[in-house]
Amino acid sequence: MDTATIATIKKELGYYSQTELLNVCLRLAKFKKENKELLTYLLFEAENEQHYIDSVKRDMDDAFAAINTKNYYMIKKSVRKILTTVKKYIRYSQNKETEVVLLLYFCRKLRTMKPSFTRNTVLRNSYQTQLRMAKNTIAKLHEDLQYDYGMEVDKLES
Template sequence: MHSATIDTIKTELKQLPPKQVMELLLRLARFKKENKELLTYILFESANEHEYVEQVKKEISEEMEEIDGLPGYQYKKQFRKIQRKINKPIKYIGNKSATAELYLHMVRMISGKKKNNYLATFLNKSAEQYISKIEKLLPGIEDDLAADLRKQLKQIG
């Protein structure tokens, strides 16, 4: 099956009555958990984006603390799970400054960890990847916030 373009879908949705659009959205939400999460963010969380970002940071911090005592392999596995978990809110928010803030939080969490020989290179490489992601986002962020982010990155590294 070939999917339609966004423009085609947009024009088709404009022609439908609001009740039918709502039914389509509810049907879409039933198919995938990710669709439901996105609709939840749009309807309930997008009005207060800062609070949502703080909530995500808190969840990530708690999960990073939980994996502290795990052996190397399990630590890496759980860490990757946390990385995937942070990518969902970033995809939903779509705001470069909030994305950079979440990435910076991850860098702080990584740099605050005690690293044994087995995990040191893994965590350092992960931190470097987040730093490079932040640096790629900086040109699209307002100058004051970008300067603050650069300053915070220098303090960490």
């Protein structure tokens, strides 16, 4: 089966009634967890972006607290999982400021983690990559926000 393009799907959805669209959305939500998470964001969280950011930060705090710090293999695995989850939440939002806030928070949490991430090459490279991504996204924001977040990035780089 060939997958239709977004334009084709959009055109086809234009022909559906409200009830049919509701049924399609519900069926889509039942199919995969990520679809349900995205619909949850769009329906309940999109109106209050700050609340969404706070809830993602709480999830990150819990995940960092649950990391098994006995060896670096487990730390790397856990940090990679946290980062994957954060990236998924960023994709749901599609807001550049939210992306910067969450990436900088991730870097802050990684920096304060014990044992230090600097002793492991993979963790250090992951940290630097996320800082670089945050910098690139900051460049796309308003000038005032660029200055504020730029100061935060400078603190994390030193």
